[in-house]
Amino acid sequence: xxxxxxxxxxxxxxxxxxxxxxxxxxxxxxxxxxxxxxxxxxxxxxxxxxxxxxxxxxxxxxxxxxxxxxxxxxxxxxxxxxxxxxxxxxxxxxxxxxxxxxxxxxxxxxxxxxxxxxxxxxxxxxxxxxxxxxxxxxxxxxxxxxxxxxxxxxxxxxxxxxxxxxxxxxxxxxxx
Amino acid sequence: xxxxxxxxxxxxxxxxxxxxxxxxxxxxxxxxxxxxxxxxxxxxxxxxxxxxxxxxxxxxxxxxxxxxxxxxxxxxxxxxxxxxxxxxxxxxxxxxxxxxxxxxxxxxxxxxxxxxxxxxxxxxxxxxxxxxxxxxxxxxxxxxxxxxxxxxxxxxxxxxxxxxxxxxxxxxxxxx
Amino acid sequence: xxxxxxxxxxxxxxxxxxxxxxxxxxxxxxxxxxxxxxxxxxxxxxxxxxxxxxxxxxxxxxxxxxxxxxxxxxxxxxxxxxxxxxxxxxxxxxxxxxxxxxxxxxxxxxxxxxxxxxxxxxxxxxxxxxxxxxxxxxxxxxxxxxxxxxxxxxxxxxxxxxxxxxxxxxxxxxxx
Numbered sequence: 001x002x003x004x005x006x007x008x009x010x011x012x013x014x015x016x017x018x019x020x021x022x023x024x025x026x027x028x029x030x031x032x033x034x035x036x037x038x039x040x041x042x043x044x045x046x047x048x049x050x051x052x053x054x055x056x057x058x059x060x061x062x063x064x065x066x067x068x069x070x071x072x073x074x075x076x077x078x079x080x081x082x083x084x085x086x087x088x089x090x091x092x093x094x095x096x097x098x099x100x101x102x103x104x105x106x107x108x109x110x111x112x113x114x115x116x117x118x119x120x121x122x123x124x125x126x127x128x129x130x131x132x133x134x135x136x137x138x139x140x141x142x143x144x145x146x147x148x149x150x151x152x153x154x155x156x157x158x159x160x161x162x163x164x165x166x167x168x169x170x171x172x173x174x175x176x
Numbered sequence: 177x178x179x180x181x182x183x184x185x186x187x188x189x190x191x192x193x194x195x196x197x198x199x200x201x202x203x204x205x206x207x208x209x210x211x212x213x214x215x216x217x218x219x220x221x222x223x224x225x226x227x228x229x230x231x232x233x234x235x236x237x238x239x240x241x242x243x244x245x246x247x248x249x250x251x252x253x254x255x256x257x258x259x260x261x262x263x264x265x266x267x268x269x270x271x272x273x274x275x276x277x278x279x280x281x282x283x284x285x286x287x288x289x290x291x292x293x294x295x296x297x298x299x300x301x302x303x304x305x306x307x308x309x310x311x312x313x314x315x316x317x318x319x320x321x322x323x324x325x326x327x328x329x330x331x332x333x334x335x336x337x338x339x340x341x342x343x344x345x346x347x348x349x350x351x352x
Numbered sequence: 353x354x355x356x357x358x359x360x361x362x363x364x365x366x367x368x369x370x371x372x373x374x375x376x377x378x379x380x381x382x383x384x385x386x387x388x389x390x391x392x393x394x395x396x397x398x399x400x401x402x403x404x405x406x407x408x409x410x411x412x413x414x415x416x417x418x419x420x421x422x423x424x425x426x427x428x429x430x431x432x433x434x435x436x437x438x439x440x441x442x443x444x445x446x447x448x449x450x451x452x453x454x455x456x457x458x459x460x461x462x463x464x465x466x467x468x469x470x471x472x473x474x475x476x477x478x479x480x481x482x483x484x485x486x487x488x489x490x491x492x493x494x495x496x497x498x499x500x501x502x503x504x505x506x507x508x509x510x511x512x513x514x515x516x517x518x519x520x521x522x523x524x525x526x527x528x
Contacts, residue, residue, distance in 0.1 A: 106256070
């Protein structure tokens with residue numbers, strides 16, 4: 001009798017293992033504010049013990065590029081695009097009031113005054129807390145960004161199937 | 177025997193209690209169309225009996241500011257930012273075709289013709305249906321918005337941990 | 353005794369039936385990059401056997417409009433808006449570096465060089481894999497788009513309640 005009484009508890013435990021409080025965040029945006037929010041949520045969740053994976057795609061890839069490195073594309077079309085889209089986490093524009101850099105610089109000043117960390121620091125904290133960084137293989141090529149221009153903290157290069165396999169295991173799945 | 181047979185049902189009930197159909201919406205965007213969608217989904221879910229929480233952060237804070245009130249910041253940098261970012265739910269721009277206000281006004285005219293409620297009305301309905309409004313403490317300071325310029329319907333000021341504690345209890349977690 | 357031992361397994365199966373790995377995607381954005389990501393995720397999930405529904409609203413409706421067809425609105429205000437917002441999946445702008453069409457055309461060239469399918473092809477693949485397309489009734493009117501200018505692959509016209517009924521059955525619910 002005792003063993004049958006335990007069964008439901010086991011079922012519960014099994015289920016909770018199947019759906020842990022996993023967090024996945026697709027970062028398509030390369031806007032400073034959206035990327036900041038993404039890293040803050042990721043770090044918060046990791047600090048609470050939830051496994052977190054961030055998938056960087058399209059403009060979001062700028063957030064995991066090394067600073068001061070050009071895209072690395074060989075053909076002129078993507079090189080030109082890479083020049084427009086020169087990235088590095090420290091030079092992401094605001095989604096509003098960027099004003100050719102002025103508004104964004106203003107916001108950064110305010111952040112410094114509040115002793116708020118910038119994107120590179122937020123990213124480092126997230127990674128130290130165990131947040132996994134995945135760069136989207138499909139859009140890397142499209143954006144004219146070569147693998148060796150990404151930061152070392154990138155854990156994996158992968159496609160949509162890897163993302164979905166993780167997303168279906170969790171319930172906090174954000175698209176930023 | 178009867179009691180053991182009931183166990184699985186109890187396990188089920190417990191689990192369903194653990195993961196109710198909770199909805200959380202992070203509103204980072206301050207675009208009229210995105211904020212409208214957020215309030216419509218929130219009200220719809222609340223009307224269907226789901227507990228709903230909206231977390232307003234960055235530009236999204238504009239949607240829960242009182243009209244015709246300046247930010248309330250004291251230093252010139254944030255005051256200037258606050259002037260640029262003068263909010264109030266009734267003056268949010270469209271994410272596309274804002275055209276210095278022209279496109280947005282056009283859309284509002286169309287909405288009136290269709291007898292569609294504007295953002296202030298949508299927000300009121302949501303709150304009346306029981307949707308909780310949380311303002312992000314971290315970005316309030318960053319945007320140069322003081323607490324007393326927010327609408328009275330704001331239920332709580334909180335950070336990312338509060339958001340995540342609610343998000344992990346639900347399965348409909350949107351980032352807008 | 354044997355039958356009671358089976359109960360927890362039944363409970364498990366029932367629960368798994370209650371929450372299948374359903375995917376819902378609200379497509380509010382009409383930006384080429386965001387719509388591309390939406391279709392790629394939708395197709396990926398459908399190929400993995402997950403039921404997927406896409407809800408097109410606001411600018412996202414442009415992604416399911418027939419090419420070269422005007423909005424179909426009768427009053428001048430919405431006709432003018434429809435003219436500004438002339439859609440068709442093949443003419444969606446990039447969310448960044450659109451540059452009056454130049455940047456977007458550049459990206460399309462790069463996509464062709466990589467033999468990457470465009471939006472119309474991605475959309476077709478998604479629908480062939482069983483992804484359901486729902487057009488939002490509320491915003492159709494607002495955007496001045498008549499039903500008969502939508503593509504034939506649209507499965508349903510519906511509102512927020514239909515969306516929520518599906519979203520609460522799944523755990524991968526994205527807002528793009």
